Amino acid sequence: xxxxxxxxxxxxxxxxxxxxxxxxxxxxxxxxxxxxxxxxxxxxxxxxxxxxxxxxxxxxxxxxxxxxxxxxxxxxxxxxxxxxxxxxxxxxxxxxxxxxxxxxxxxxxxxxxxxxxxxxxxxxxxxxxxxxxxxxxxxxxxxxxxxxxxxxxxxxxxxxxxxxxxxxxxxxxxxxxxxxxxxxxxxxxxxxxxxxxxxxxxxxxxxxxxxxxxxxxxxxxxxxxxxxxxxxxxxxxxxxxxxxxxxxxxxxxxxxxxxxxxxxxxxxxxxxxxxxxxxxxxxxxxxxxxxxxxxxxxxxxxxxxxxxxxxxxxxxxxxxxxxxxxxxxxxxxxxxxxxxxxxxxxxxxxxxxxxxxxxxxxxxxxxxxxxxxxxxxxxxxxxxxxxxxxxxxxxxxxxxxxxxxxxxxxxxxxxxxxxxxxxxxxxxxxxxxxxxxxxxxxxxxxxxxxxxxxxxxxxxxxx
Numbered sequence: 001x002x003x004x005x006x007x008x009x010x011x012x013x014x015x016x017x018x019x020x021x022x023x024x025x026x027x028x029x030x031x032x033x034x035x036x037x038x039x040x041x042x043x044x045x046x047x048x049x050x051x052x053x054x055x056x057x058x059x060x061x062x063x064x065x066x067x068x069x070x071x072x073x074x075x076x077x078x079x080x081x082x083x084x085x086x087x088x089x090x091x092x093x094x095x096x097x098x099x100x101x102x103x104x105x106x107x108x109x110x111x112x113x114x115x116x117x118x119x120x121x122x123x124x125x126x127x128x129x130x131x132x133x134x135x136x137x138x139x140x141x142x143x144x145x146x147x148x149x150x151x152x153x154x155x156x157x158x159x160x161x162x163x164x165x166x167x168x169x170x171x172x173x174x175x176x177x178x179x180x181x182x183x184x185x186x187x188x189x190x191x192x193x194x195x196x197x198x199x200x201x202x203x204x205x206x207x208x209x210x211x212x213x214x215x216x217x218x219x220x221x222x223x224x225x226x227x228x229x230x231x232x233x234x235x236x237x238x239x240x241x242x243x244x245x246x247x248x249x250x251x252x253x254x255x256x257x258x259x260x261x262x263x264x265x266x267x268x269x270x271x272x273x274x275x276x277x278x279x280x281x282x283x284x285x286x287x288x289x290x291x292x293x294x295x296x297x298x299x300x301x302x303x304x305x306x307x308x309x310x311x312x313x314x315x316x317x318x319x320x321x322x323x324x325x326x327x328x329x330x331x332x333x334x335x336x337x338x339x340x341x342x343x344x345x346x347x348x349x350x351x352x353x354x355x356x357x358x359x360x361x362x363x364x365x366x367x368x369x370x371x372x373x374x375x376x377x378x379x380x381x382x383x384x385x386x387x388x389x390x391x392x393x394x395x396x397x398x399x400x401x402x403x404x405x406x407x408x409x410x411x412x413x414x415x416x417x418x419x420x421x422x423x424x425x426x427x428x429x430x431x432x433x434x435x436x437x438x439x440x441x442x443x444x445x446x447x448x449x450x451x452x453x454x455x456x457x458x459x460x461x462x463x
Contacts, residue, residue, distance in 0.1 A: 085337030116141025138299035169423030223390025261389030
């Protein structure tokens with residue numbers, strides 16, 4: 001940053017305490033230490049530190065083979081392609097939107113519209129890929145899917161009676177965003193089908209009996225993070241029926257749907273005829289993670305006291321205007337160009353990536369089966385699910401797989417994974433681990449599974 005004329009005697013220097021608690025150059029003054037209890041309560045919650053802890057372990061053991069990172073493959077990241085997409089988007093502004101050179105520059109290089117500048121292109125993508133037909137005005141382009149979650153939860157939280165339901169285990173980003181807006185998360189059992197409807201009914205009834213108001217249910221219906229499970233078609237339809245009967249919104253996070261494999265089912269939003277679904281999306285996995293571009297489809301009608309109506313998206317935009325102001329137009333240009341270049345189809349834009357992730361899934365499943373035959377009379381009794389695609393699968397082991405064991409695994413066996421307890425808020429999943437497939441190669445899969453198998457056998461023998 002430049003000085004901009006602000007340096008002067010009337011601007012105090014920043015006081016930084018020395019390790020012994022004394023401040024240099026300050027006489028007769030006590031150091032101002034803040035108590036954690038006087039900051040927002042979420043900061044003392046161990047669950048909020050999950051991502052930092054996992055990143056820290058990865059940094060400390062850089063030579064460990066990682067089944068932990070849920071990031072997209074870096075094999076196809078390309079500076080030239082990023083520049084090409086920006087050029088395609090600028091050409092789209094000139095050719096298809098009829099903008100002058102000055103208007104195109106302003107659109108991409110200036111502060112932008114709070115709701116975004118690629119909303120129409122995202123709307124076309126949703127129609128082409130998923131048969132979702134919504135007004136582009138119902139779209140808010142956000143700083144990643146994480147901001148989309150925060151905006152919706154902030155809008156729904158009106159008082160201490162409000163709660164959000166989430167299929168457990170659940171993505172820690174949802175849990176963290178909810179805690180930041182003081183919206184308690186009530187878990188709903190997932191089970192083998194992706195959601196236990198009996199438990200969902202029990203949790204709704206329990207919340208209402210306690211005087212609480214369930215506002216929404218968060219769910220990842222396609223190859224979910226962290227489990228890899230997908231909802232079948234009947235479960236999707238049943239979920240929409242429950243949402244209507246119980247007056248719930250469904251917060252559908254669909255970051256991995258493009259990678260769900262053959263026979264991909266309609267999304268919840270594609271099946272939604274009653275505006276019960278708020279679609280939360282991301283281009284981090286499908287276009288460019290560093291662009292940090294996501295979106296919310298919020299076509300629900302909001303009625304004010306005078307009978308006037310607006311879109312929920314308009315109110316999310318109001319919150320966003322006071323949070324991030326707008327999503328980087330340059331980042332949006334990259335995503336918009338990718339959509340235009342591939343006729344608005346993300347499967348078409350991700351053919352190479354889909355092949356890599358499907359290959360990795362096949363290799364990991366086959367590698368687990370070779371190392372742990374299900375009909376073996378001896379050896380550790382472990383099991384795993386078989387997702388149709390995506391980044392993740394769940395491994396169940398006969399011992400406690402917690403943060404302490406993860407550190408031991410990294411140090412002594414050179415392999416990283418994710419304790420599933422992080423996705424239960426520290427209240428379950430201690431005998432499960434999440435394996436991520438997206439950052440691997442055939443060679444690291446084989447070596448990594450050998451290391452993981454050695455850890456499992458060692459822990460099983462000493463159990």
